[in-house]
Amino acid sequence: MSLPRIRLLTMRGLQAIHMELVTRYGGNSTEVEMVMLELTIRRAEKVVEDPDGKRRVRLAAGYGWRLLKDRPFAIGNKRTALAAMVVCLEMNGLTWKCNEVEETAMVLRVAAGGMQESEWEKWVVKHSSQ
Secondary structure, three states: OOOOOOOOHHHHHHHHHHHHHHHOOOOOOOOHHHHHHHHHHHHHHHHHHOOOOOOHHHHHHHHHHHHHOOOOOOOOHHHHHHHHHHHHHHHHHOOOOHHHHHHHHHHHHOOOOOOOHHHHHHHHOOOOOO
């Protein structure tokens, strides 16, 4: 039995998510470092090569992690990271179940350098389901 094809985010899709969030929550910049955004996507997608059954969740976690760490947007990287992660999960038939308080705490912790990627990934796996 083969696994369903994994659906990936694109640069254009990530920019659209970012723009929607800037429009919704405010901000005066839509600047983006395109090379950094492309690198962010490629780094996150390396996990797709992994035959592990959790690769769809790991991909979503990778998008969130890389956006938080690489910061390709002038503003809104934290919101964009969480939104991109949830969109990726939904595109791949998974559901995200976590409250806003915990989401905020975890995102801020990563952004402040207080968490390892493996811990972030375990947290994303814990709150994702089919």
